[in-house]
Amino acid sequence: xxxxxxxxxxxxxxxxxxxxxxxxxxxxxxxxxxxxxxxxxxxxxxxxxxxxxxxxxxxxxxxxxxxxxxxxxxxxxxxxxxxxxxxxxxxxxxxxxxxxxxxxxxxxxxxxxxxxxxxxxxxxxxxxxxxxxxxxxxxxxxxxxxxxxxxxxxxxxxxxxxxxxxxxxxxxxxxxxxxxxxxxxxxxxxxxxxxxxxxxxxxxxxxxxxxxxxxxxxxxxxxxxxxxxxxxxxxxxxxxxxxxxxxxxxxxxxxxxxxxxxxxxxxxxxxxxxxxxxxxxxxxxxxxxxxxxxxxxxxxxxxxxxxxxxxxxxxxxxxxxxxxxxxxxxxxxxxxxxxxxxxxxxxx
Ligand SMILES: Nc1nc2c(ncn2[C@@H]2O[C@H](COP(=O)(O)OP(=O)(O)OP(=O)(O)O)[C@@H](O)[C@H]2O)c(=O)[nH]1
Ligand SMILES: [Mg+2]
Numbered sequence: 001x002x003x004x005x006x007x008x009x010x011x012x013x014x015x016x017x018x019x020x021x022x023x024x025x026x027x028x029x030x031x032x033x034x035x036x037x038x039x040x041x042x043x044x045x046x047x048x049x050x051x052x053x054x055x056x057x058x059x060x061x062x063x064x065x066x067x068x069x070x071x072x073x074x075x076x077x078x079x080x081x082x083x084x085x086x087x088x089x090x091x092x093x094x095x096x097x098x099x100x101x102x103x104x105x106x107x108x109x110x111x112x113x114x115x116x117x118x119x120x121x122x123x124x125x126x127x128x129x130x131x132x133x134x135x136x137x138x139x140x141x142x143x144x145x146x147x148x149x150x151x152x153x154x155x156x157x158x159x160x161x162x163x164x165x166x167x168x169x170x171x172x173x174x175x176x177x178x179x180x181x182x183x184x185x186x187x188x189x190x191x192x193x194x195x196x197x198x199x200x201x202x203x204x205x206x207x208x209x210x211x212x213x214x215x216x217x218x219x220x221x222x223x224x225x226x227x228x229x230x231x232x233x234x235x236x237x238x239x240x241x242x243x244x245x246x247x248x249x250x251x252x253x254x255x256x257x258x259x260x261x262x263x264x265x266x267x268x269x270x271x272x273x274x275x276x277x278x279x280x281x282x283x284x285x286x287x288x289x290x291x292x293x294x295x296x297x298x299x300x301x302x303x304x305x306x307x308x309x310x311x312x313x314x315x316x317x318x319x320x321x322x323x324x325x326x327x328x329x330x331x332x333x334x335x336x337x338x339x340x341x342x343x344x345x346x347x348x
Contacts, residue, residue: 011332012107012134016126016159017141018151019113022176025216026141027110029321030097032223035059037079042116045083047090047109047129054103059095070094087121088128099325104332109133115151130162137331138169142195144177144213160202170208172327173199178213178250178320179242188213188249196255211255212327214320218242222312222319239315247318260326264317271314278307 015023024036024044037043059073065086071077073095081091090109100106111129112122138159142152163169173195181188192211200209221239224231231239251264282303316322 011104011136012109013137013139013328013331014109014111014129014133014135015139015141016111016130016155017113017176018115018143018146018149018155019122021113021141021143021146022216023113023141024110025220026139026174026176026214026324027108029214029216029219029223029319030099030325031059031095032098032220032227033229034220034224035073035075035078036110037075037082042113042122043082044110044112045122046081046085046125047088047111048078048081048093049090050093050095050108050110052097052100052106052108053094054096054100054105056094056096059093061091061093063091065089065091088125088132097325099322100329100332101325102329102332106328106332109135114155127158130159131165135166135169138163138171139174140171140199141174141176144175144191145180147175147191147195148198156199156202160204163207164204168204168207171199171203171210173209173211174216174324175211175213176216178246179215179218181213181246183243183246183249188246189253192253192255209255210327211253212320212323213250213254214324215242216319216321219316219319219321222315226309226312242315242318244318247320250318250320251323254320254323256323256327257330260323260330263326264323267317267322268314271310271317274310275307275314278303278310282307 015026017023019042020040022038024038027036027050028034028038036048060070061073061077061081062068062070063081063085065084073093078091078093085091097106109129111126114123114126116122140159146152159171163171175191175195178188181191192213196209196211199211200207203209217238221231221235224235225239247268251261251268254261285303
């Protein structure tokens with residue numbers, strides 16, 4: 001436990017959720033890069049401690065089980081750490097999440113899904129984090145396509161038990177993979193209400209439960225498209241489609257401070273206008289290029305970039321990721337402190 005000392009930043013967020021619900025993808029989306037190993041089976045094998053340091057110049061990582069040296073943060077390096085760390089000695093990652101505005105250090109913990117029958121040690125790692133770390137918040141990542149499973153129920157029960165022991169920990173339920181919702185057939189408001197009630201049932205009376213639906217994979221892909229990061233064929237396809245009505249329904253149904261809803265609505269409208277403007281501008285230039293001016297083709301390429309950029313920014317805003325970031329920014333200005341109870345400290 002000695003080597004596992006946490007700097008006192010005041011905000012410690014545990015990312016908790018069943019296997020493959022998208023915990024690591026949420027972190028990739030916040031970072032705008034694919035560095036946390038993510039996949040369709042039990043992927044994260046141990047706890048990763050992530051320190052968001054707004055002044056950090058280079059994103060780095062290290063595996064204290066091997067050495068104290070820091071290295072540039074890459075997917076390959078994190079994949080090599082995953083599963084090779086000593087028990088309950090997480091890898092350290094120091095990075096700057098570029099889309100958070102408030103300049104305050106935050107500690108996040110990425111955890112393995114505890115519900116893998118093959119890997120008991122994954123469960124041990126996650127429960128160590130849940131029970132022993134000095135947490136102020138839990139971000140519970142739920143899979144929209146896998147709500148109300150037995151595994152989810154078991155996790156909620158344990159989360160509630162620990163939250164009660166700690167005297168209450170505020171929970172944000174992130175309903176991930178919201179892209180699978182068919183807004184013609186399903187009510188996002190009903191889904192959000194159901195999730196909120198289910199989570200609240202497991203927490204001590206009066207505990208705070210907010211809910212934000214997100215499309216984490218979409219947000220990651222659109223951010224990487226803006227950066228011209230190479231994407232797989234699957235990712236390119238994934239990034240091609242977005243249902244704007246669904247985005248609006250997600251925003252309206254979210255249980256979060258009203259200022260965030262207003263801010264997200266304004267941003268979506270701004271990007272929509274820029275999208276329309278650049279589309280109109282592009283049509284005129286296409287006409288010019290064909291009929292009048294051969295150089296117009298060159299200008300047209302730049303306009304396409306603006307159009308792509310506006311498309312991506314509107315999609316990122318609609319994905320729920322901007323709401324999540326504004327939510328995190330607000331946490332950094334509020335003062336939260338959920339002290340560890342003495343008996344928990346002793347056991348740690
Ligand atoms: N459709 C859809 N798929 C997503 C989304 N976010 C993540 N996924 C996919 O879900 C799978 C699991 O994602 P991970 O981020 O590895 O999930 P995890 O919760 O970290 O999983 P473990 O580390 O195994 O506990 C991956 O194949 C992702 O591409 C999303 O917003 N929509
Ligand atoms: Mg993971």
